[in-house]
Amino acid sequence: MLQAQDVQSGYGASKVLFGLNLEIPSHQVVSLLGRNGMGKTTTVRTLMGMLPVQGGQVTFEGKVLNGLRPHHIARLGVGLVPEGRHVFGSLSVQENLVATERNDHHGHWNLERVFTLFPRLKERRTQSARTLSGGEQQMLAIGRALLTNPLLLILDEATEGLAPVIRQEIWACLNQLKSEGQTILLIDKNLKEMRHLVDQHNMIEKGRVVWTGSSQELLEQPELVNQYLGV
Numbered sequence: 001m002l003q004a005q006d007v008q009s010g011y012g013a014s015k016v017l018f019g020l021n022l023e024i025p026s027h028q029v030v031s032l033l034g035r036n037g038m039g040k041t042t043t044v045r046t047l048m049g050m051l052p053v054q055g056g057q058v059t060f061e062g063k064v065l066n067g068l069r070p071h072h073i074a075r076l077g078v079g080l081v082p083e084g085r086h087v088f089g090s091l092s093v094q095e096n097l098v099a100t101e102r103n104d105h106h107g108h109w110n111l112e113r114v115f116t117l118f119p120r121l122k123e124r125r126t127q128s129a130r131t132l133s134g135g136e137q138q139m140l141a142i143g144r145a146l147l148t149n150p151l152l153l154i155l156d157e158a159t160e161g162l163a164p165v166i167r168q169e170i171w172a173c174l175n176q177l178k179s180e181g182q183t184i185l186l187i188d189k190n191l192k193e194m195r196h197l198v199d200q201h202n203m204i205e206k207g208r209v210v211w212t213g214s215s216q217e218l219l220e221q222p223e224l225v226n227q228y229l230g231v
């Protein structure tokens, strides 16, 4: 579905990605793993068109994304749950959700389905988003991305800083999405939870993917975790 080939990117003169290769096949859950500062969020920003591709090529469903604006890439079917959530604090839960609702891809996500997935959001639908807990805001950010009916859903640190019980709800949601065949790019640090979810892991180090393999392969090589994740 998405291919990044030899991608270079960064912030002005400060380069972060040095020839990154990444493949996201349809209906698979793919991870980006790596220590802080290795370029995971920069990769997401580049795939979404928030940072220009300075070298190499990104294709999505056969279309070259280089040079496209973020709203154009979103419209092609890439939905992002950004690091830090970025919900509209002054709008209600429901207003946040309908703001992004779209059905270009004949997807099946609508407000009612999001409320079924996250009943807490239904209970709080008239509440302004800024009054939600961190976990509820995360659910709202996921619901908002789903309402764009994305072909590819990207989640950047979606469980970061959440209480364990809320985290479990997010993992349950992601497992459900996987069972429905949703294609996902997942950035997270919880290897234990990711084991059951992720089809293909990608270790990123200094702006390059240095190892790719299944959850089983990662389990069989614990030294990789030490080497690239430093835990």
Ligand SMILES: Nc1ncnc2c1ncn2[C@@H]1O[C@H](COP(=O)(O)OP(=O)(O)OP(=O)(O)O)[C@@H](O)[C@H]1O
Binding pocket: 011, 014, 016, 034, 035, 036, 037, 038, 039, 040, 041, 042, 043
């Ligand atoms: N807006 C920015 N301007 C300049 N440099 C940046 C900016 N954002 C990130 N960087 C730098 O780019 C490098 C990669 O950062 P990035 O956020 O992609 O890392 P990451 O792998 O997502 O790590 P983390 O888990 O800490 O978010 C870091 O050296 C970081 O300092």
